[in-house]
Amino acid sequence: MKLAGNDILIQSLINEGVEYVFGYPGGAALHIYDAIFNQNELEHILVRHEQGATHAADGYARATGKPGVVLVTSGPGATNAITGIATAFMDSIPMVVLSGQVASHLIGTDAFQETDMIGISRPIVKHSFTIESAKKIPQVIKEAFYIATSGRPGPVVIDIPKDTTAPDKLFDFKPLDSVEIRSYNPPIEPDPKQIERAIEAILKAKKPVIYAGGGAINSNASKELFELNKLLNFPVTNTLMGLGVYPAKEDRFMGMLGMHGTYQSNMAMHNADLIIAIGARFDDRITNTPDLFAPNAKIIHFDVDHSSVSKIIEANIAVFGQVKNSLIELIKQLKAKNDLIDENLIKPWLEEIDKWTELHGLNHELYKENSDKNMILPQAVVQHVYNITEGKAFVTSDVGQHQMFAAQYYHFDKPRYWINSGGLGTMGFGLPAAMGVKLAFPEEEVVCITGEGSIQMCIQELSTCTQYNLPVKIININNEALGMVKQWQDMNYGGRHSESTYKSSLPNFVELVESYGHVGFKIEKNSELKTTLEKAFSIKDKLVFVDIYVDPGEHVYPMLVAPNGSLKDMWLSKDKKV
Amino acid sequence: MMQREILVILENKPGALARIVGLFHQRGYNIESLHVDPVTDIENYKDIEVLLNLKLKENEVSKLLITTTVSDNLLRQILRQINKLIDVLIAKEEI
Numbered sequence A: 001m002k003l004a005g006n007d008i009l010i011q012s013l014i015n016e017g018v019e020y021v022f023g024y025p026g027g028a029a030l031h032i033y034d035a036i037f038n039q040n041e042l043e044h045i046l047v048r049h050e051q052g053a054t055h056a057a058d059g060y061a062r063a064t065g066k067p068g069v070v071l072v073t074s075g076p077g078a079t080n081a082i083t084g085i086a087t088a089f090m091d092s093i094p095m096v097v098l099s100g101q102v103a104s105h106l107i108g109t110d111a112f113q114e115t116d117m118i119g120i121s122r123p124i125v126k127h128s129f130t131i132e133s134a135k136k137i138p139q140v141i142k143e144a145f146y147i148a149t150s151g152r153p154g155p156v157v158i159d160i161p162k163d164t165t166a167p168d169k170l171f172d173f174k175p176l177d178s179v180e181i182r183s184y185n186p187p188i189e190p191d192p193k194q195i196e197r198a199i200e201a202i203l204k205a206k207k208p209v210i211y212a213g214g215g216a217i218n219s220n221a222s223k224e225l226f227e228l229n230k231l232l233n234f235p236v237t238n239t240l241m242g243l244g245v246y247p248a249k250e251d252r253f254m255g256m257l258g259m260h261g262t263y264q265s266n267m268a269m270h271n272a273d274l275i276i277a278i279g280a281r282f283d284d285r286i287t288n289t290p291d292l293f294a295p296n297a298k299i300i301h302f303d304v305d306h307s308s309v310s311k312i313i314e315a316n317i318a319v320f321g322q323v324k325n326s327l328i329e330l331i332k333q334l335k336a337k338n339d340l341i342d343e344n345l346i347k348p349w350l351e352e353i354d355k356w357t358e359l360h361g362l363n364h365e366l367y368k369e370n371s372d373k374n375m376i377l378p379q380a381v382v383q384h385v386y387n388i389t390e391g392k393a394f395v396t397s398d399v400g401q402h403q404m405f406a407a408q409y410y411h412f413d414k415p416r417y418w419i420n421s422g423g424l425g426t427m428g429f430g431l432p433a434a435m436g437v438k439l440a441f442p443e444e445e446v447v448c449i450t451g452e453g454s455i456q457m458c459i460q461e462l463s464t465c466t467q468y469n470l471p472v473k474i475i476n477i478n479n480e481a482l483g484m485v486k487q488w489q490d491m492n493y494g495g496r497h498s499e500s501t502y503k504s505s506l507p508n509f510v511e512l513v514e515s516y517g518h519v520g521f522k523i524e525k526n527s528e529l530k531t532t533l534e535k536a537f538s539i540k541d542k543l544v545f546v547d548i549y550v551d552p553g554e555h556v557y558p559m560l561v562a563p564n565g566s567l568k569d570m571w572l573s574k575d576k577k578v
Numbered sequence B: 001m002m003q004r005e006i007l008v009i010l011e012n013k014p015g016a017l018a019r020i021v022g023l024f025h026q027r028g029y030n031i032e033s034l035h036v037d038p039v040t041d042i043e044n045y046k047d048i049e050v051l052l053n054l055k056l057k058e059n060e061v062s063k064l065l066i067t068t069t070v071s072d073n074l075l076r077q078i079l080r081q082i083n084k085l086i087d088v089l090i091a092k093e094e095i
């Protein structure tokens, strides 16, 4: 079959199973856009800003496990995509970004809309390619998807000089079935000897903790993790990125750990004698001061990425491989030694953890407040949303206090339902990510829990939601401030709120969303909270934006004491420190 | 802290060198000297061929020698970071 470069490109994407391309056109990408026009197998979603395209593709990828695909033009189109690429990179999300580029003969001449996209994106991609000729397109696309989705996943950029997609030059097109890259061989199966060593430590542990993160979700290892813990009955904590990989409803689940983790999770980690890290990378929001981290713990670290192990906290036993495969091997070997598991060994430890939970665990019944004498608590908003959606919604979020409240009070029983920018902490992520999720799962409830600061960073995507009829719910936890910034200023800067409030300049969100054709509600009183939220969620065919005015003085607790604190050093309220 | 020499064998592809140099900068490691050559003397790389279980061809890969002053732990981390780059066949300490 003879095809032009632009058609070869689109055909190659279709062969990868791509359903949606999120993008925005411009000069250098117009040949490609013409090829999109001439087919009907994949759908292009026209966003309102390239950052929105990357976050939408990212949300799609997190929810489905399939790579998200982005198409942007050269110059400003490409640079606008950078924040979203960095977001995906920090959270190891599979993504393929196609960026138009000026024609080959113009590269290096400062041509109109020329930027060195490969150079600009280099530190925030897993890999990148420049297409040298149309003939190479099938190979590059195949390699890009393979790299983006295998090993530790991540974004791959493909820069496409305009001449390589010219419609007037035809080439033989032969689809490729698979590729091999001799210099890239991510580990899959674990070394059984390392598993043996891990089991030895596991059988001896008196104070074990399973600490599972986003890597376990990427590896689709939640079933294995669950099965493993049916054998072990160890306490489990999840990172912000790992929420849902172990069911929150299980007795052994202690909640999130780290900066705003639960008291019992942080105490358990600090006092553990064995930490089993599964697809988690000991970042600084988890360890607090690394030198003071879990002083008595042996560390077993399961990961696919060599460079993540012993980077911050030295691992005693490292198991390299796809986390899923490693857990399968671990379960297999453990079952053979089943009679050596002594349940009584960890009994006092489980009792100690229960005491911590009782002492300073989170209050999950704040939603019961309905007096209008008090302002609405942001935590109660999340609890109502959880109750109304019966814990079954996909929840995307932005960055700030609202994000932490969502993570603390919405309980996730399944992986890929909690979708947030953990590593980069990108405000503006929530709404476009929700669009990507809704496209992937049109029948499911998709809720974006956001703040009035974050939502305004990609609010233009309300228009995209109108065009493609994406009836997501937006819960705007409105504290009329950059709340998380303000909290730090309260705690560390003598309450000086430097540039963290807006002085009555917020828009009327209800009127704003109505101008896009959506539905808006405003809630200011506790007595209206439940009924208005129920009304909002009863609307199925329209995007609903609920603007909820909450107590602006509320802080997120627990909060680790930093700098120089350990995991046991926490603020539990404005005046209580342990 | 000790001065070390790192040997990297990487595919002779556009951008491959920039990724390694960029990685040093990005992770805060210092490059003291850097030497790059296309590999033409294949017969001197038999050990690497065995290690990686592949056959090299003339001018298909490049050899990079980098000197840097780092601790043992940091050296291990640098090598893992370089080995993670897609175009790198192998990075190891040259002793």
Ligand SMILES: Cc1ncc(C[n+]2csc(CCOP(=O)(O)OP(=O)(O)O)c2C)c(N)n1
Pocket: A398, A399, A400, A401, A402, A403, A425, A426, A427, A428, A450, A451, A452, A453, A454, A455, A477, A479, A481, A482, A483, A484, A485
């Ligand atoms: C793009 C970007 N800029 C700045 C920040 C720093 N930052 C973190 S949280 C926050 C405040 C967010 O305000 P809002 O969305 O209203 O959430 P709240 O904390 O009030 O719930 C800011 C400015 C960020 N994370 N991302």
Ligand SMILES: [Mg+2]
Pocket: A400, A451, A452, A453, A477, A478, A479, A480, A481, A482, A483
């Ligand atoms: Mg706010």
